[in-house]
Amino acid sequence: MPQLDVQRRGLMFVLSSPSGAGKSTLARSLLEGDGEITMSVSVTTRPMRPGEVEGKDYYFVSREDFGLMVNRDELLEHAKVFDHYYGTPAGPVEDALAEGRDVLFDIDWQGAQQLTQAAGDDLVKVFILPPSRQTLEERLFTRAQDSAEVVAGRMAKANDEISHWAEYDYVIINADLEIAKRQVRGILESERLKRRRQPGLADFVKQIQEGL
Numbered sequence: 001m002p003q004l005d006v007q008r009r010g011l012m013f014v015l016s017s018p019s020g021a022g023k024s025t026l027a028r029s030l031l032e033g034d035g036e037i038t039m040s041v042s043v044t045t046r047p048m049r050p051g052e053v054e055g056k057d058y059y060f061v062s063r064e065d066f067g068l069m070v071n072r073d074e075l076l077e078h079a080k081v082f083d084h085y086y087g088t089p090a091g092p093v094e095d096a097l098a099e100g101r102d103v104l105f106d107i108d109w110q111g112a113q114q115l116t117q118a119a120g121d122d123l124v125k126v127f128i129l130p131p132s133r134q135t136l137e138e139r140l141f142t143r144a145q146d147s148a149e150v151v152a153g154r155m156a157k158a159n160d161e162i163s164h165w166a167e168y169d170y171v172i173i174n175a176d177l178e179i180a181k182r183q184v185r186g187i188l189e190s191e192r193l194k195r196r197r198q199p200g201l202a203d204f205v206k207q208i209q210e211g212l
């Protein structure tokens, strides 16, 4: 029997959306029950929220430490979002890809643009849109983790984020969460099957042809 688990290249799967469009929920659902994709844990200078876990949600760092990481070239991309800095540590991403695992990124359009420069071919970019402006507002207010002022700021930023939708490979309108979950999973599974992501295929086919 030919070896069925054909070796493949890991891919970088980016999810972006305006705040409140359901990106985090979709990211979580993608990670559940899939051993081949891991989340990229960002560093951020924003304060930890109740319920957040260091090293799981983010690595929470000072402005000074963030600056040091930038200077040492330890971040694959970094950006200022709202009033805080966010960045993607390069090491874990490189390790995962080298092992043929996929990496999921919950980053904004600025990060997606920078990764496009750094890692064009390995990148799959998905943008999540809310079904309406009203839904977006409702989701932001019911979340209520932040002050009204912060929420208003995020709403203003939503237009800015949405204006970058056309820079993405795929766009999902998240009107029904179950459908959106299926759609994100479908994108990941299809992208994994891309021929160029399966460098082991030539050997596999050879084995078939030689009747091994």
Ligand SMILES: Nc1nc2c(ncn2[C@@H]2O[C@H](COP(=O)(O)OP(=O)(O)OP(=O)(O)O)[C@@H](O)[C@H]2O)c(=O)[nH]1
Pocket: 016, 017, 018, 019, 020, 021, 023, 024, 042, 043, 046, 077, 078, 079, 081, 086, 087, 088, 106, 107, 108, 109, 110, 111, 112
């Ligand atoms: N460029 C970049 N953006 C990031 C990174 N980490 C998180 N972000 C983005 O920063 C924004 C704010 O994230 P958070 O502070 O966690 O707030 P949130 O409530 O999760 O906000 P939303 O996910 O937008 O609803 C989101 O759009 C994230 O996608 C990163 O490493 N790089």
Ligand SMILES: [Mg+2]
Pocket: 023, 024, 106
């Ligand atoms: Mg989020």
